[in-house]
Amino acid sequence: MRKILIKFSGLMFWSFSLALVLMTSSALQAQASATTKTFVVVGTAAMHGDNVSAAREKAIADGLVTAVALMTQELLKIDSLVDNFSQLNGLLFDQTSTFIQGYKVLTEAGQDKSYRVIVKATVSGKNISKKLTEAGILRASTTLPSVLFLIAEQNLAQEAPLFWWGPVGSSFMPISEAVMAERLKESGFPIVNHRGARNRFLVDWEDINKPDLTDLEAAELGAALKADVVVLGTSFATPSTNIMGSAMRSFNGTVTLRALRSDAAEPMLNLTRTAVTVSEDDTVGGKEALVDAGAMAGHALTEELTIAWQKQAGRPSVVEVVIVGTNQLANYVKFRKTLNTISGVEGIRVKEIKPNEATLLVEYIGKPQDLASALMQQNFKSFGINIFEITPDNLKVELISG
Numbered sequence: 234m235r236k237i238l239i240k241f242s243g244l245m246f247w248s249f250s251l252a253l254v255l256m257t258s259s260a261l262q263a264q265a266s267a268t269t270k271t272f273v274v275v276g277t278a279a280m281h282g283d284n285v286s287a288a289r290e291k292a293i294a295d296g297l298v299t300a301v302a303l304m305t306q307e308l309l310k311i312d313s314l315v316d317n318f319s320q321l322n323g324l325l326f327d328q329t330s331t332f333i334q335g336y337k338v339l340t341e342a343g344q345d346k347s348y349r350v351i352v353k354a355t356v357s358g359k360n361i362s363k364k365l366t367e368a369g370i371l372r373a374s375t376t377l378p379s380v381l382f383l384i385a386e387q388n389l390a391q392e393a394p395l396f397w398w399g400p401v402g403s404s405f406m407p408i409s410e411a412v413m414a415e416r417l418k419e420s421g422f423p424i425v426n427h428r429g430a431r432n433r434f435l436v437d438w439e440d441i442n443k444p445d446l447t448d449l450e451a452a453e454l455g456a457a458l459k460a461d462v463v464v465l466g467t468s469f470a471t472p473s474t475n476i477m478g479s480a481m482r483s484f485n486g487t488v489t490l491r492a493l494r495s496d497a498a499e500p501m502l503n504l505t506r507t508a509v510t511v512s513e514d515d516t517v518g519g520k521e522a523l524v525d526a527g528a529m530a531g532h533a534l535t536e537e538l539t540i541a542w543q544k545q546a547g548r549p550s551v552v553e554v555v556i557v558g559t560n561q562l563a564n565y566v567k568f569r570k571t572l573n574t575i576s577g578v579e580g581i582r583v584k585e586i587k588p589n590e591a592t593l594l595v596e597y598i599g600k601p602q603d604l605a606s607a608l609m610q611q612n613f614k615s616f617g618i619n620i621f622e623i624t625p626d627n628l629k630v631e632l633i634s635g
Contacts, residue, residue: 269334270307271355272300280348288348289341296352297329297336304332304356308365308543317370324368325361332360359536362543378461378542379423381495383451384410385444387469389484389519394444394467397427398454404428408520409468409488409527416531420539425460448491448498455495456625462501462542464534466490468526470519473509480513486522488530492538496600496625497550501541506530549579549596551626552604556591558632564616565591568632575607601628 276296280288305325306314314321325332336354343349385394386407397405406428414424431438435457441450446465455463466489473483486508492501508525512518554572559565572595573581579596586592597604605620605628615635622629 269355269357269359270304271353272303273339273351273353274299274303276350276352278348280343280346285343285348288343289350292341292348292350293336293338293352294329296350297333297354298326300336300352300354300356301325301329301332301361304358304361305365308358308362308540309370313370320368320370324364331364332357358540362536362540366539377420377422377539379425379459380414380417380462380464380538381425381427381455381458381460382407382410382414383446383454383463383465384413384488385467386410386523387467388523389470389472389515394469396444398431398438398446399442399444400431400438407468408523409486409530412524412527413464413488413531413534416528417535417538420535422535422538425455425458427458430458448493448500452493452495452498455493460495462538463493463495464490464538465493468523468530470522472515472518481511482513482515482518484510484512484515484518484522486510486519486524486526488523488526490530490534492534492541494545499545501545502534502537504530504533504537506533549577549598552595552597552601553584553627554593554595554604555627555629556593556632557629558589558634559586559591560589561616561632561634564613564632564634567613567615568618568630569593571611571613572608575604575611577603577607601626604628 274296276292276294276299278288278291278295302325305321309317334355334357336352339351339353341348341350383396383398384407385396386409387394388408395401395405395407397407418424436454441454444467446454451463451465455461468486468488471485471487473485475482487505488507489505491503493499494501506526506529508522508529510518510521510525512521556565556568569581572578572593577598579598581596582594584592584594595604601623605623608618608620608628608630611618617633617635619631619633620628621631
């Protein structure tokens with residue numbers, strides 16, 4: 234992906250540049266969570282006379298703007314960044330203190346009429362995401378994914394975790410899941426309804442009759458239920474200590490999650506949240522602990538999943554396109570040329586050539602269903618096409634001579 238860096242020079246002058254940005258390997262990874270990130274950047278300011286203090290402050294401010302710009306670049310596609318640049322100028326870059334969680338000047342130096350600092354700054358992706366969403370910039374560039382929950386939950390009265398994809402819990406709805414799902418729905422995420430899914434022939438249910446699914450098993454089930462993202466994990470309540478001098482007891486509720494893309498079993502995030510409640514009753518205490526832990530996890534999941542999805546939305550995935558009927562070479566050549574012009578197609582590679590059949594690896598920003606729809610709208614004139622199979626990562630197309 235092409236990267237640009239927004240630099241601040243003077244009060245009202247902005248430019249795109251390849252300014253020096255120093256990033257340690259840790260700076261390329263989220264430091265505390267997916268909602269924050271730490272950058273090491275260079276800030277520069279003009280030095281007028283002997284006023285080193287003023288130049289230093291302006292250089293720090295310049296570096297902080299660069300850090301905010303880098304985080305913004307990870308949330309928006311380049312086109313959206315350019316199209317909304319004028320608005321971003323005042324929305325983000327003129328008020329960096331809203332988005333900088335902390336910074337440290339690592340070193341500094343003045344030379345001739347310039348003063349430079351190296352600043353290590355931690356930026357809140359959550360706050361930037363919220364501001365962009367409120368302004369209508371972020372939601373316009375990315376549609377939120379549909380989410381399927383696969384939560385195995387165990388309350389105090391239960392001997393083992395219950396899960397809806399097992400025969401015992403086909404209509405089971407975990408307490409924590411209900412809270413998390415509601416939180417995601419409030420933020421605009423479509424939630425896939427899994428009630429009754431166990432009664433449909435979607436997958437081999439006996440093979441996944443267990444609380445701890447693998448990433449591939451979860452992704453397969455998510456794809457079968459047409460979910461963009463699968464959130465799987467566990468939630469359980471445990472008793473804690475008695476409160477001295479009373480009948481009250483404390484209870485822990487813990488939710489551990491990981492999110493995957495259904496189309497490629499690609500990990501997106503991991504998180505754990507624990508809540509503590511107090512009650513005289515084990516059942517009530519355990520339930521309240523699961524509710525509170527679910528609320529905490531739902532809040533974090535909403536923020537982190539939004540950012541993770543937006544960061545991946547502009548990345549192409551590989552769709553395998555199997556073409557049957559390539560004996561008519563002219564038809565195959567025209568099909569491939571047309572395929573290369575479809576919006577979202579970033580590249581095409583030949584995987585295999587066989588008699589009357591070719592397999593292409595297409596780098597495509599979108600789902601195979603979207604690519605299939607785009608192909609069906611094309612006019613090939615001398616031949617037609619029949620798309621006879623669509624899977625989460627595969628298309629099969631037949632070229633039909635006129």
